[in-house]
Amino acid sequence: MEHIRTAHTAVSDSTEVSRVLRNTYMLLSMTLAFSALTAGIAMAVNMPHGAGLIMSLVAIGLVWFVLPRTANSSAGLVVVFAFTGLIGASLGPMLNYYLATANGTSIVLQALGGTAFTFLGLSGYTLMSRKDFSFLRGFVVMGVMVMLGGMLLLMGAALFGYQVEMLSLAFSAGVIVLMSAIILYQTSAIIHGGERNYIMATTSLYLAIINIFTSLLHLLGASDD
Numbered sequence: 001m002e003h004i005r006t007a008h009t010a011v012s013d014s015t016e017v018s019r020v021l022r023n024t025y026m027l028l029s030m031t032l033a034f035s036a037l038t039a040g041i042a043m044a045v046n047m048p049h050g051a052g053l054i055m056s057l058v059a060i061g062l063v064w065f066v067l068p069r070t071a072n073s074s075a076g077l078v079v080v081f082a083f084t085g086l087i088g089a090s091l092g093p094m095l096n097y098y099l100a101t102a103n104g105t106s107i108v109l110q111a112l113g114g115t116a117f118t119f120l121g122l123s124g125y126t127l128m129s130r131k132d133f134s135f136l137r138g139f140v141v142m143g144v145m146v147m148l149g150g151m152l153l154l155m156g157a158a159l160f161g162y163q164v165e166m167l168s169l170a171f172s173a174g175v176i177v178l179m180s181a182i183i184l185y186q187t188s189a190i191i192h193g194g195e196r197n198y199i200m201a202t203t204s205l206y207l208a209i210i211n212i213f214t215s216l217l218h219l220l221g222a223s224d225d
Contacts, residue, residue: 021190023198027080028205034081035088035210042092043099052090059086063203076199083203087210094214098221111216119209122180126187133188136181143178150174169222172215179208179215 042052062083070076098104126133150171157164186204189195 016196017191017193020196020198020201024190024201024205027077027198027202028209031080031084031202031206032209035084035091038085038088039091039095042089043096046096047089047092049093052093055086055090059083059090062086063207067199067203071197071199080199080203084206087206091210091214094217098217101221107217107220110220111213114216114220115209115213118176118180118212119183119205122183123187126184127191130191131188132192133181133184134192134194136185140178140182140185143174143181147171147175147178165222169219172218175211175215176219179211182208 059082062079067076067079067083070079095108098107101107125131154164154168154171157167182204186195186201186208190201195201
């Protein structure tokens with residue numbers, strides 16, 4: 001009887017993992033497509049950088065204060081689409097800026113390709129190897145704190161007119177490493193049952209993808225200059 005109960009539990013866990021994984025990637029695909037749409041609209045209307053910054057701040061407020069309270073209900077889906085739509089629109093001015101440069105189209109396409117390669121490669125490796133990356137939790141938590149501190153430092157330097165291009169490039173490279181670790185950690189958490197909320201999993205992976213893309217844009221743009 002105990003063996004039957006254990007087998008039933010294992011099957012239930014496997015079914016739940018498959019459900020979370022399927023819903024996460026489906027929602028992730030939809031939110032990325034929605035972000036592309038809102039980014040295209042922002043680019044078409046030539047939205048100013050100031051408006052993009054405001055949208056980014058509103059999006060951060062949604063993901064920090066609203067999403068945790070709604071992630072276990074259908075309202076969480078509305079919040080996720082509002083969040084990703086705002087993030088997509090906030091990218092419009094940045095994309096217009098790069099596309100206006102001499103090799104802008106090539107830079108944007110390379111950043112998109114690099115982001116897709118990184119995400120698909122890391123996710124595919126984790127799914128195929130079934131490796132447990134829970135040991136990255138400490139690195140991810142500390143890395144996010146360092147990233148936030150670095151963002152404040154760079155914003156302060158820019159505000160006071162200091163040129164910190166090399167520090168900014170190092171920051172972008174560090175963000176790519178951190179976001180890659182988050183993809184490994186989050187995908188592993190899903191397949192090993194540590195993450196059962198596909199809305200939160202989608203948000204984590206979405207943020208990793210967007211940050212890798214914007215960091216690659218910065219690095220490629222600097223190397224082109």
